[in-house]
Amino acid sequence: MVQAERRLLANALLDFSNQRFVLLSESCIPLFNFKVIYNYLMNSTQTFVEAYDLPGPVGRDRYRTKMSPQIKLDQWRKGSQWFEVDRVIAVEVVSDQKYFPLFTKYCKPSCYSDEHYLPTYVNIKFRKENSNRTLTWVDWSRGGPHPSKFMRTDVTVEFLEKLRHGTKCEYNGKSTDVCHLFARKFLPNTLDRLLRFAPKLMKFN
Numbered sequence: 001m002v003q004a005e006r007r008l009l010a011n012a013l014l015d016f017s018n019q020r021f022v023l024l025s026e027s028c029i030p031l032f033n034f035k036v037i038y039n040y041l042m043n044s045t046q047t048f049v050e051a052y053d054l055p056g057p058v059g060r061d062r063y064r065t066k067m068s069p070q071i072k073l074d075q076w077r078k079g080s081q082w083f084e085v086d087r088v089i090a091v092e093v094v095s096d097q098k099y100f101p102l103f104t105k106y107c108k109p110s111c112y113s114d115e116h117y118l119p120t121y122v123n124i125k126f127r128k129e130n131s132n133r134t135l136t137w138v139d140w141s142r143g144g145p146h147p148s149k150f151m152r153t154d155v156t157v158e159f160l161e162k163l164r165h166g167t168k169c170e171y172n173g174k175s176t177d178v179c180h181l182f183a184r185k186f187l188p189n190t191l192d193r194l195l196r197f198a199p200k201l202m203k204f205n
Contacts, residue, residue, distance in 0.1 A: 001081070001114040002103065010094045013087070022084045027149075027185040028136060029194060031164045033203050037181050045172050046131040047086050050079035051119035062111040067102045071120060079119035082136035082182070089126055096121065131170070137163050137180035149185045155193040160201055 005023060012018050020041040030037060053076070054060065063076040085093070099121050103113045122130050139148040169179035186194070198204040 002100070002117045005081075005114070005118075006094050006100070009085075009090045013090055013094065019087050020084060021086075021090050022135070022182075023082055024136070024182060025082075025184060027187070028082070028182045029184070029186050029190075031137070031160070031181055031183055031202070032178075036203075040171075040178065040181060041084065043172070044131075046129055047089055047122075047126070048084040048131050048133060048135045049089075049118055049122045050083075050134040051077040051123045051130065051132055052079060054078045057110075062107070062116060064106040064111065066106050070098060070102060071124070075120060075124050076116070077119035077123045078115055080134040080136065080138065081114040081118070082134050082138075082184070083118055084135050085122075086129075089122065089129070092125065093118070093121065099124070133169060133179070135179075135181045137167075137183040138185075147185055149187055150190060151187055152189045152193055155186075155190045155197070157197055157201060160197060 008023070009021055012021055022041070032040075053074075059078050060073065060076060062078075063071075063073050065073075100117065103117045107113045107116065139150075142148050163180060163183045165177045167179040168175060168177055170176070171178070
């Protein structure tokens, strides 16, 4: 999966006008219109890669000692694979020949590179430039290895407003309630309700 992500970035880098790169899936939806999202990304002084130190079986226990000394246990991080990076980091990720080969060789199940490679890489090389949070809202409250899925009946104006403004975070050194620009996992049958609410709620044209 990480190899696929690197190829996506490499292809996107071919267009020199691209300055910000966001990974989304088919089950992601935008929470704001294009202008808001574009300005949020382009005016940000940081990138958005979630990276945290997590003790236990799905965190530190996935670290492989053979990755040392290039990657040490105290540098190992976990995070969401749904990232946003700038051109500098994208170029470095695509050209990385130091850390990625270690993941290819040693990060085998129950180690999953898509949850650890980019968080660990950014933690090592770009910690100061990173906001250490993801822009994609996901519901893990129900437990299990996969996040909650949302059906047509889950989509209400109140629910979408909660996703849009229900969290506090920092943006360019100031507190804000616009912390997530995207959300997942929304099933295809939610589309009609999303399209019904979008023009008024998200100011879509």
